[in-house]
Amino acid sequence: MIPAAPVLTEPSETAHALARLALTVRLDDLPAAVVAQAKRILRDTVGVMLGGAALPEIRNLAAIAPGLAVGGASLFGTGTRAAAHMAALVNGTGGVSLELDEGNQFAVNHPGVHIIPALWALAEEEGASGAALLEALVAGYEIAVRVGAATKLRGPVHPFGTHTIIGTAVGAARLLGHDAALTARAIELAAGLPIASSQMAANSGASVRNLFTGFTNHNGLLVAKLARAGFCGEPGALETVFGQILGERFGIAVEARIDHFYLTRNYFKIYACSRWNHAPIEAARDLRAAHGLTPAMIDRVVVHTYDPATRLGGGRVANAYAAKHSIPFNVAARLMHGSNDVGVYSDAVVRDPAMVDLIARVTVREDPALTALLPGVRAARVEIRLRDGRVVSAQSDTPIGGFDNPLPEADLRAKFRRLAGFTLDEAAIDALEADLDRLESLARISPV
Known part of the structure; x- marks a missing residue:
């Protein structure tokens, strides 16, 4: 006897509202500035994926991926391909590994690298156009930030691998042509499949933290397919998982249409480290320059x-x-080095006795007045007591790369080309950059 079809749970009203909002995004209706910024985010993320692909562990992961799931989606920086969900895992992990991926302070997360690897792989697999990819990206990004902004994560939880999966699932659902009901089902499923991530993974130097991002792409892509296959999620999983398990609080009011776009208020990185370091770095930079500081002082x-x-x-x-x-x-x-570029993050620098000594002299404290400025301002103040008794201080309120202190377009392109150069030659970079510039006019992503 053939088993009866399962009775599916009904997604929560929150999931339905987010699905309806996601389906209001139409490329032809988007402001030109939003489309331009979406293309910048896409280009920047492609660059960090290509750069990260040069790392030994990412090369090793790419080598085993085709044996795990055969398919036609590109493994960035290699000549090989795998199934879309495996490409999403590999490229997503590589894209975050250099710590140069874009982010959004209103989500307290990095939507681009949690969403774009999955959408690119799925667009290749489905033969989707550049316009469809951009539309899915905007929809997924905006939903991801709204869910992130509504979530207060628990202290031990790292943001990566958590709520951004909702945006990944939404973008994948858009590429697969899901209607509002099926998109809501994908959202509820995604809320039940995030990673229980730990902040200490990053702090202790464990690269499992980069897999949080890879599996968000992997799981979020599969969620859209699993919804179509007939799976359903726990009703109210958004509130339960993000408001009680991974988070302390979840409260969201979903608008009928998107009138303000969070992706225009993102940030791009030039320092190869967590964004939480960037304001302290710039305050220290200013003090070093103003006072000619050396570690001995x-x-x-x-x-x-x-x-x-x-x-x-x-x-x-x-x-x-x-x-x-x-x-x-x-x-x-x-x-000490006047730099926070990729090269300074080496075991040799970490183990340098002079660096170990200087690090031990640095203390970090919360200033409640600076916490109160969140999320719009992410500031830091650095105070240095010199051996001659003087105290000097500087504060950074708007580190470079944010919407309130943007990187020039030329610098963003130079960053893309430098990172892409880790795995591509100049001719390939030229062709890729040209295709990304005209992405909305491409009939299919695959030739890119």
């Missing part, structure tokens, strides 16, 4: 910043990857 350093940036306050730095998530390391690197 410094008695101790106090960094005043906001919660949750204080999570990066530990003085012990286990390895080069942990250094990207340590305010004491990043301030010390700026004061």
Whole structure:
């Protein structure tokens, strides 16, 4: 006897409202500035995926991916392909590994790298157009930020791998042509499949943290297909998972149409570390330049910043990857080396006795007044007591790369080309950049 079809649960009203909102996004109706910014985010994310593909662990992951799931989606920076969900895992993991991916402070997360690897792979698999990819990206990004802004994560939880999966599922549902009912079902399913991520993974230098992003892409892409296959989620999973399990609070009021676009208020990185380090880095940079500071002149350093940036306050730095998530390391690197580019995050620098000594002199404290400025302002103040008794201080309110202090277009393109150059030659970079510039006119993503 053939089993009867299952009785499906009904998604919550929140899931239905988010689905309806996602389906209001139409490329032809979007302001030109929104489309232009979506293309910048896409180009920046493609660049970090290509750059991250050069890392040994990403190359190894790419080598085994076709054997896990055969398919036609590109594994960035290699000549191989795999099934879309595997490509999403590989490219998503690679894209976050250099810590140069874009982010959005209103989500307290990095929507681009949690969404774009999955959408690119699915667009290749489905033969989707560039316009469809852009439309799915905008819809997924905007939903992801709204869910992130509504979530107050618990202290030990790392944002990566959590609520952004809702945006990944929404974007995938758009590419697959789901209606509002099926999109709501995908949203409810996605809310039940995030990673239970730990902040200490990043702080301790464990690269499992990069897999949080890879599996958000992998799971979010599959969720849209699983909804179509007949699976359903726990009604109210958004409120339960993000308001009680991973988070302390979840409260969202979903508008009927998108009148303000969060993707125009994102940030792009030029420092290869967590964004929570960027304001302290720039305050330290200004003090170094203004006073000609050398490590020998410094008695101790106090960094005043906001919660949750204080999570990066530990003085012990286990390895080069942990250094990207340590305010004491990043301030010390700026004061000693004058740089926070990719090259400074090496085990040699981490183990340098002079750096170890300087890091030990850096303390991180919360300033409630700076916490109160969130989410619009992410500031930090650095105070340095010199050995001659003087105290000097500087504050950074708007680190470079944010919507309130944007990187010039030329700098964004230079970043893209530099990172793409880790795995592509100049001719390939030229062709790729040209295709990304005219993305909305491409009939299919695959030739890119």
